[in-house]
Amino acid sequence: MSETFPTKPEVSRPTMIDVARRAGVGLGTVSRVVNGGHGVRDETAQRVRAAIDELGFQRNEVARALRPGKKSTSLALVLGDLTNPFYATIAKSSLEIAGQSGFAVVLGSVDEDPEGEKRAIQELVSRQVAGLMIVPDQGDHAFLEGAGVPVVFVDRPATGIDADIVMVDNEGGGRLATEHLLAQGHERIAILLAPSYYTIGRRLRGFRRAHRAAGIDVDESLVIQLPEGNAEAAEKATREVMLRPDPPTAIFASTNFLTEGVLRALGELGSQLKSEPAVVGFDDFRLADMLPTPVTVVASDIAELGRSAARLLLDRASGADTRPPQRIVLPCGLIERGSGERPPDSAAKRKAR
Amino acid sequence: MSETFPTKPEVSRPTMIDVARRAGVGLGTVSRVVNGGHGVRDETAQRVRAAIDELGFQRNEVARALRPGKKSTSLALVLGDLTNPFYATIAKSSLEIAGQSGFAVVLGSVDEDPEGEKRAIQELVSRQVAGLMIVPDQGDHAFLEGAGVPVVFVDRPATGIDADIVMVDNEGGGRLATEHLLAQGHERIAILLAPSYYTIGRRLRGFRRAHRAAGIDVDESLVIQLPEGNAEAAEKATREVMLRPDPPTAIFASTNFLTEGVLRALGELGSQLKSEPAVVGFDDFRLADMLPTPVTVVASDIAELGRSAARLLLDRASGADTRPPQRIVLPCGLIERGSGERPPDSAAKRKAR
DNA sequence: TAAAACGTTGGAAACGTTACCGTCCAGGAG
DNA sequence: CTCCTGGACGGTAACGTTTCCAACGTTTTA
Numbered sequence: 229m230s231e232t233f234p235t236k237p238e239v240s241r242p243t244m245i246d247v248a249r250r251a252g253v254g255l256g257t258v259s260r261v262v263n264g265g266h267g268v269r270d271e272t273a274q275r276v277r278a279a280i281d282e283l284g285f286q287r288n289e290v291a292r293a294l295r296p297g298k299k300s301t302s303l304a305l306v307l308g309d310l311t312n313p314f315y316a317t318i319a320k321s322s323l324e325i326a327g328q329s330g331f332a333v334v335l336g337s338v339d340e341d342p343e344g345e346k347r348a349i350q351e352l353v354s355r356q357v358a359g360l361m362i363v364p365d366q367g368d369h370a371f372l373e374g375a376g377v378p379v380v381f382v383d384r385p386a387t388g389i390d391a392d393i394v395m396v397d398n399e400g401g402g403r404l405a406t407e408h409l410l411a412q413g414h415e416r417i418a419i420l421l422a423p424s425y426y427t428i429g430r431r432l433r434g435f436r437r438a439h440r441a442a443g444i445d446v447d448e449s450l451v452i453q454l455p456e457g458n459a460e461a462a463e464k465a466t467r468e469v470m471l472r473p474d475p476p477t478a479i480f481a482s483t484n485f486l487t488e489g490v491l492r493a494l495g496e497l498g499s500q501l502k503s504e505p506a507v508v509g510f511d512d513f514r515l516a517d518m519l520p521t522p523v524t525v526v527a528s529d530i531a532e533l534g535r536s537a538a539r540l541l542l543d544r545a546s547g548a549d550t551r552p553p554q555r556i557v558l559p560c561g562l563i564e565r566g567s568g569e570r571p572p573d574s575a576a577k578r579k580a581r
Numbered sequence: 582m583s584e585t586f587p588t589k590p591e592v593s594r595p596t597m598i599d600v601a602r603r604a605g606v607g608l609g610t611v612s613r614v615v616n617g618g619h620g621v622r623d624e625t626a627q628r629v630r631a632a633i634d635e636l637g638f639q640r641n642e643v644a645r646a647l648r649p650g651k652k653s654t655s656l657a658l659v660l661g662d663l664t665n666p667f668y669a670t671i672a673k674s675s676l677e678i679a680g681q682s683g684f685a686v687v688l689g690s691v692d693e694d695p696e697g698e699k700r701a702i703q704e705l706v707s708r709q710v711a712g713l714m715i716v717p718d719q720g721d722h723a724f725l726e727g728a729g730v731p732v733v734f735v736d737r738p739a740t741g742i743d744a745d746i747v748m749v750d751n752e753g754g755g756r757l758a759t760e761h762l763l764a765q766g767h768e769r770i771a772i773l774l775a776p777s778y779y780t781i782g783r784r785l786r787g788f789r790r791a792h793r794a795a796g797i798d799v800d801e802s803l804v805i806q807l808p809e810g811n812a813e814a815a816e817k818a819t820r821e822v823m824l825r826p827d828p829p830t831a832i833f834a835s836t837n838f839l840t841e842g843v844l845r846a847l848g849e850l851g852s853q854l855k856s857e858p859a860v861v862g863f864d865d866f867r868l869a870d871m872l873p874t875p876v877t878v879v880a881s882d883i884a885e886l887g888r889s890a891a892r893l894l895l896d897r898a899s900g901a902d903t904r905p906p907q908r909i910v911l912p913c914g915l916i917e918r919g920s921g922e923r924p925p926d927s928a929a930k931r932k933a934r
Numbered sequence: 935t936a937a938a939a940c941g942t943t944g945g946a947a948a949c950g951t952t953a954c955c956g957t958c959c960a961g962g963a964g
Numbered sequence: 965c966t967c968c969t970g971g972a973c974g975g976t977a978a979c980g981t982t983t984c985c986a987a988c989g990t991t992t993t994a
Contacts, residue, residue, distance in 0.1 A: 241729065243950055254974035259952060269972065290646045290653060290709045291950035294979050298952080300643060302687065302708070310673040313664065319672075319688070320663040327690020327701070332708060334655065334687050335672070337680020351685060355655070356643045376594065492871060515868045518845060596980055607944035612982060622942065644980035647949045651982075 242283040251279035262287055293356050299377070302332045303541055304352035306345065307363040307382070310335075314484060314511055314530060315363065318382060321534030322361060329542055331358070342367030353377055358545040361537050362386070366424070378544035382537045384426040392544070394537045394556040398427045401526040401560030402434025402482070405508040408524065408562055409478040410442045414506060418450040418469050418476035420490065422457035422483045431482045431510060450476050454486070462489025470497055470505070478506040484513045484525075491519060512563055522565035528558050595636040604632035615640055646709050652730070655685045656894055657705040659698065660716040660735070663688075667837060667864060667883060668716065671735060674887030675714060682895055684711070695720030706730055711898040714890050715739070719777070731897035735890045737779040745897065747890045747909040749881040751780045754913030755787025755835075758861040758879045761915055762831045763795045767859060771803040771822050771829035773843065775810035775836045784835045784863060803829050807839070815842025823850055823858065831859040837866045844872060865916055875918035881911050 244258045251258070253276060260268050261276040268276075279285075293300035303326050307315045323333045334357055336348035342365045349372065352360065359378045362369075370388030372379055380392040409417050419435050421428050432451070439446045452469060454461040462481060466489065469475060481487035487509030494504060504521070512527035536556050543549035597611045604611070606629060613621050614629040621629075632638070646653035656679050660668045676686045687710055689701035695718045702725065705713065712731045715722075723741030725732055733745040762770050772788050774781050785804070792799045805822060807814040815834060819842065822828060834840035840862030847857060857874070865880035889909050896902035 245950080248974095255950095256952085256954095256975070257973060260973090263952085267972065272972080286703060286707045288709065288950055289707045290643055291979090292952075293643045294647055294950080294981090295952050296979050298979085300708075305688075310663070310669045310676070311666065313666070313669075316663045316666075316669040323663070323688055323690050330704070332687050332689060332704060334685050335658075335676055336685060337676050339680075348680070350639060351683070354639045354642045355653075355685060356641065488868065488871075495871060513868075515841065515866075515872070518841075518848060518872055519868070520871075520873050598980080601944095608981090609945075609983080610943060613943090616982085620942065625942080641980055644949090645982075647951090647980080648982050649949050651949085 241288075242285045243288070244285070246283055247276065247279045247285050250283060251276045299358040299545065300356045301330055302334050302355070302357045303538065303545075304334045304336060304349075304355075304357040304360045305362075306336045306338055306349055306352065306360065308338060308340075308365075312485070313513060317530040318363070318534035318537070321531040322538040323534075325535050325538035326542070331542065341365075346371065359541040361541055378541060380537045380541045380544070382533060390553050392540050392554045392556075394533055394540065394558070396427075396528040396530075396533065396558050397560050398430035399434040399437070401510060401528065402431035402480075403438045404434070404560055404562050405431075405480050405510065405524075405526045406435045406438035407442075408564070409480065409506055409508060410438060410444065412478075412506060414476075414478040415444055416447060416450065416474070416476045417478040417480055418452060418505075419480045420462050420465055420482055420486050421451070421453050422486060423454065425457075428482050435480060447476075457483060457485060459485045459489035459492065462486040463493040464489075466490045466493035467497060470494070470501060475501070476505055477503070478508070481507065481509045484509060484511040487511075487513070487516075487523060487525070491521075491523065495520065516563075517565055524565045525563050526560050527563050528560045532558055594641075595638045596641070597638070599636055600629065600632045600638050603636060604629045652711040652898065653709045654683055655687050655708070655710045656891065656898075657687045657689060657702075657708075657710040657713045658715075659689045659691055659702055659705065659713065661691060661693075661718075665838070666866060670883040671716070671887035671890075674884040675891035676887075678888050678891035679895070684895065694718075699724065712894040714894055731894060733890045733894045733897070735886060743906050745893050745907045745909075747886055747893065747911070748780075749883075749886065749911045750913050751783035752787040752790070754863060754879040754881065755784035755833075756791045757787070757913055757915050758784075758833050758863065759788045759791035760795075761877065761917070762833065762859060762861060763791060763797065765831075765859065767829075767831040768797055769800060769803065769827070769829040770831040770833055771805060771858075772833045773815050773818055773835060773839050774804070774806050775839060776807065778810075781835050788833060800829075810836060810838060812838045812842035812845065815839035816846040817842075819843045819846035820850060823847070823854060828854070829858055830856070831861070834860065834862045837862060837864040840864075840866070840869075840876060840878070844874075844876065848873065870918055877918045878916050879913050880916050881913045885911055 244255055248255045248258045253272060257268060257272060258276055260266065261273050265273045289301060292298065305319060305322060307318065310316050310319060326333050334352060334355060336352045338345055338348050345365045345367065349360065349362070353375050357377065359380070361380050361382055363382045364384060364386035368388040369386040372389050380394060382394050384395060385393045406417065419432060421432060436446055450469065452465050454465055466479065479490050481490045487507065490507055507523050509523055509525040512525045516523050516525060540554065597608055601608045601611045606625060610621060610625060611629055613619065614626050618626045642654060645651065658672060658675060660671060663669050663672060679686050687705060687708060689705045691698055691701050698718045698720065702713065702715070706728050710730065712733070714733050714735055716735045717737060717739035721741040722739040726742050733747060735747055737748060738746045759770065772785060774785060789799055803822070805818050807818055819832065832843050834843045840860065843860055860876050862876055862878040865878045869876050869878060893907065
């Protein structure tokens with residue numbers, strides 16, 4: 229690059245000052261044009277726009293966010309394992325909404341421990357994000373109270389702070405799944421529970437309510453609390469429970485990863501079992517319909533979860549929404565995939581995601 | 582400020598100036614302490630640190646990034662559908678590495694079209710990210726040349742710019758998959774190709790090379806270019822090709838989504854087929870081992886792809902790495918899952934050869 | 935003992951933008 | 965004709981940090 233033309237020294241990009249000089253106007257005028265251009269004569273605005281194009285000027289978002297009160301045009305998203313399709317879907321859909329408003333999404337690195345989450349959140353806050361979307365861990369989130377940034381919790385509420393929350397009707401979903409099994413005549417239904425997440429507790433509650441409504445007692449030995457929330461733990465537990473003298477005739481897996489583990493165990497046990505139990509999972513997953521025994525699941529519109537969260541957060545950040553903290557609950561539906569015989573009087577709704 | 586105590590009006594967080602006042606030192610000293618604290622007497626540093634703790638001071642990353650030459654402590658990641666486990670894995674693993682160095686990852690909203698990608702990238706650049714990780718679309722990326730930001734391309738190279746690239750050995754993988762099928766005696770192998778991505782071309786090349794090495798001609802009617810890269814397109818194509826008078830005895834699906842479509846089609850065709858073809862997919866996927874016929878795949882360490890990219894980019898951004906653009910190629914391996922039995926009459930042919 | 939060297943510290947400039955405040959000019963009212 | 969009003973525009977302060985330079989005190993060197 230040995231030209232005599234105003235080829236920039238390659239590292240420094242043109243600023244508003246350059247544009248102002250080029251257009252022969254003041255700095256303030258350029259700013260006005262860049263931000264919608266009110267109070268600027270048409271002809272002047274045109275000259276400025278021409279200069280912007282010629283110089284390839286692009287507003288420096290960092291400098292912009294430095295101004296007092298101003299926040300950056302970024303939202304933060306804090307969640308767990310992106311490899312989990314559930315989280316990935318949230319990320320994708322919230323990203324989509326944010327992008328439509330010109331917002332970027334910053335992903336904080338999230339370790340497993342609550343302490344790591346806190347650190348990640350503070351890192352994000354120090355970046356002056358306009359808002360936080362958090363799929364919260366167990367820990368206390370009171371430290372967010374004074375951060376001066378709107379927060380929306382996704383999928384589950386957090387303790388220590390009263391903020392917006394967008395979630396799924398976990399209890400209704402748990403109930404739906406259980407009712408489906410009960411309607412098929414199952415009376416010994418095992419439920420596999422991932423470690424004490426809020427959501428899991430609600431699903432269990434739905435499980436119990438469905439039993440009560442049907443007048444059937446829950447066998448507490450079939451309420452299985454797993455040490456971990458992964459497929460392996462579910463696989464192990466399934467094998468154990470199915471080899472008991474009095475195994476369940478149906479299994480409700482409270483999580484997509486758990487469902488996978490259950491199916492894996494059943495596949496391995498195979499003919500060792502007198503009869504294969506019915507399985508219902510929570511959250512749909514890819515290939516669920518292609519497994520040897522297609523699995524019925526309770527599903528919700530997870531993408532909408534992310535979209536709602538992003539929309540709500542954007543409204544909060546812009547100050548357009550000053551209502552008290554909202555609680556948005558999305559419904560769950562049953563996706564029947566014909567494991568087991570058809571329930572006697574089922575008019576169960578289908579809700580694809 | 583009608584108070585005498587430094588209780589902030591809750592929205593504005595304490596700045597270095599507040600810390601300096603509190604500790605009774607100058608602004609520069611606080612800055613030095615915050616950044617490692619070289620050239621500051623121990624006792625002074627301690628006083629500053631105490632003030633930081635008391636005030637709950639946290640460095641404002643935005644102001645920091647404004648300084649000339651300085652970039653923010655964020656990396657940008659531009660990729661397609663996060664719902665695709667392949668991309669999700671890259672996001673997760675790069676996030677992990679970035680986080681270890683205190684870097685956040687900004688996700689640009691990526692529409693499908695190349696123009697959207699360009700817009701997203703420029704948005705990201707305007708946020709002064711320290712570097713860009715891009716899984717590039719077809720379009721020309723020459724516009725990145727003068728951006729003054731290090732760029733690492735992931736999974737496939739881009740045209741118009743000479744930058745670092747981290748990818749997998751697509752040709753080797755294609756060859757591996759094909760050799761596996763050829764070794765089983767298959768001579769009529771169909772290959773399903775997603776739309777003209779670079780990676781797909783290389784996989785096809787491996788496919789051809791394996792054939793040539795084995796002395797077997799490729800039946801060009803079995804090289805199937807799909808109009809789209811999704812499962813549906815693969816499903817349709819599979820159905821068509823399998824219902825031909827002379828169907829292939831094996832199918833190589835060049836993408837994880839395509840593999841899904843192939844399996845779905847085969848499952849539906851079921852007994853209509855004289856014999857079920859062997860299937861090999863590119864890229865492993867969850868539940869691949871649990872399908873009715875477990876599917877053999879060519880796989881690579883995708884997480885390492887993301888990690889390498891992030892590491893390389895961080896080194897570039899810090900100036901620690903000034904080598905010419907690197908080209909990192911990760912190997913592929915075969916995960917055999919016992920699909921791909923020999924074709925009906927292959928034994929005889931093999932002996933005859 | 936004076937000068938030089940060094941380590942420590944304070945202060946100010948700069949980064950690129952926005953918001954505010956003045957100035958200027960044109961045009962309408964008195 | 966003068967005064968006032970209001971729109972258009974220019975200039976400047978401010979945001980919170982880093983970096984540079986000067987100033988200071990102490991120690992080493994000549």
